[in-house]
């Protein structure tokens with residue numbers, strides 16, 4: 066029987082597990098606070114930001130919500146980041162990506178105080194991660210590590226194939242799987258759009274992480290018997306339903322689950338974990354900035 070890994074349930078465990086740390090901080094008079102900055106009118110981005118704010122409320126994190134007109138000059142976003150950097154009551158800053166074309170996303174990520182960079186996208190935090198000394202692990206790959214752990218999948222000595230080489234998922238995922246640490250110690254292959262034969266690589270893998278942003282790129286023929294399949298895709302395709310869209314993963318779930326030993330669904334797999342690990346990083350940030358020792362799940 067294929068194990069369908071329940072991301073909603075594991076995310077709930079992480080949120081519950083943050084309770085102790087949030088209480089410890091509360092005893093010290095500290096309330097963790099996350100600022101989300103949205104410079105977009107893309108409906109998907111708006112949905113994600115409002116889900117993050119709801120998550121914060123649920124666990125007892127203050128959510129500061131800044132909206133910037135997508136047509137505003139880049140300086141308005143920079144000024145906002147500067148203000149949030151200087152505000153001691155704010156522990157985490159997330160600028161929802163993508164930002165408009167006239168704003169350079171690298172400039173944005175470098176502007177955020179690395180201590181408050183709960184996405185883990187600042188070059189300082191990227192460097193620390195690669196060096197094996199992560200401060201804030203990027204939320205999606207970190208969430209995937211938690212999912213694998215919860216499914217009883219030990220990564221040590223396994224062949225892991227990451228499909229996709231983005232800065233926010235593929236590259237940090239490959240790095241985490243490579244670390245000499247729990248959730249790492251895997252033999253890692255990274256496939257991408259220029260890979261000669263991706264199927265040949267994925268077929269031999271114990272763990273396949275699909276993070277290419279291409280709907281249903283990975284099907285059952287590309288998965289080896291009993292492999293663990295993690296689907297990072299959150300592709301919105303038009304559909305004739307209430308929402309007007311359907312979420313489609315990078316994996317063809319129906320065919321892949323026939324050969325996989327364990328698989329994450331979309332929705333309800335990696336997405337909720339990404340949000341849970343953002344809360345985790347925010348609580349960690351509050352601890353680091355206030356000098357309060359917190360125990361994280």
Ligand SMILES: Nc1nc(=O)c2c([nH]1)NC[C@@H]1CN(c3ccc(C(=O)N[C@@H](CCC(=O)O)C(=O)O)cc3)C=[N+]21
Pocket residue numbers: 112113116159160161162163184204299312331332333334335336337339340
């Ligand atoms: N600075 C920044 N940090 C991010 O972490 C970031 C970002 N920008 N930009 C966009 C991507 C995407 N992302 C998702 C988070 C949660 C779900 C999620 O919870 N999805 C639900 C369903 C959501 C729905 O119904 O649309 C699920 O898969 O079950 C999806 C996507 C975070 N991102």
